[in-house]
Amino acid sequence: MVIREALEPAIFAIMFPRTAIDIYIETVQADGGTRCASITAASLALADAGVPLKDLVAGCAAGKVDGTLVLDLNDTEDKYGDADLPLAFIPRTKEVTLLQMDGSFSPEEFNDALNLAITGCEKIYEIQRETLKKKYAEISDKVNSETTTSKEGDLNG
Numbered sequence: 001m002v003i004r005e006a007l008e009p010a011i012f013a014i015m016f017p018r019t020a021i022d023i024y025i026e027t028v029q030a031d032g033g034t035r036c037a038s039i040t041a042a043s044l045a046l047a048d049a050g051v052p053l054k055d056l057v058a059g060c061a062a063g064k065v066d067g068t069l070v071l072d073l074n075d076t077e078d079k080y081g082d083a084d085l086p087l088a089f090i091p092r093t094k095e096v097t098l099l100q101m102d103g104s105f106s107p108e109e110f111n112d113a114l115n116l117a118i119t120g121c122e123k124i125y126e127i128q129r130e131t132l133k134k135k136y137a138e139i140s141d142k143v144n145s146e147t148t149t150s151k152e153g154d155l156n157g
Contacts, residue, residue: 015052
């Protein structure tokens with residue numbers, strides 16, 4: 001439910017009336033951050049599958065460990081830290097699609113943790129975009145080289 005609610009605002013669902021999009025996530029190994037990592041990976045998978053999106057959704061968590069704000073908590077920090085603030089974010093629209101909190105922050109710490117998580121999401125978003133661009137540039141290069149080879153064969157044959 002959490003992942004659905006985090007991704008749903010980015011999907012142009014109106015283009016798919018009476019359609020269900022199933023997302024299955026299997027975490028093979030985890031050291032914290034599975035919710036945010038799952039949202040980030042699922043968003044990338046939807047885009048790669050050609051599902052029309054407003055934008056990618058990036059997930060990242062900030063937290064407080066021993067009174068210090070940290071980004072991307074590991075399992076121990078998540079379990080034994082003072083607070084955890086998972087966030088899913090659509091950078092283009094600046095829309096927060098998931099915001100949860102465990103533990104406690106002062107109002108100032110909350111604002112700082114929120115801004116830290118948003119900054120983390122923006123960095124992850126850039127990596128998501130570059131990953132998609134790289135994949136499709138490689139595909140384009142391959143298709144172009146096959147087309148060139150095919151045309152040369154036609155000219156020589």
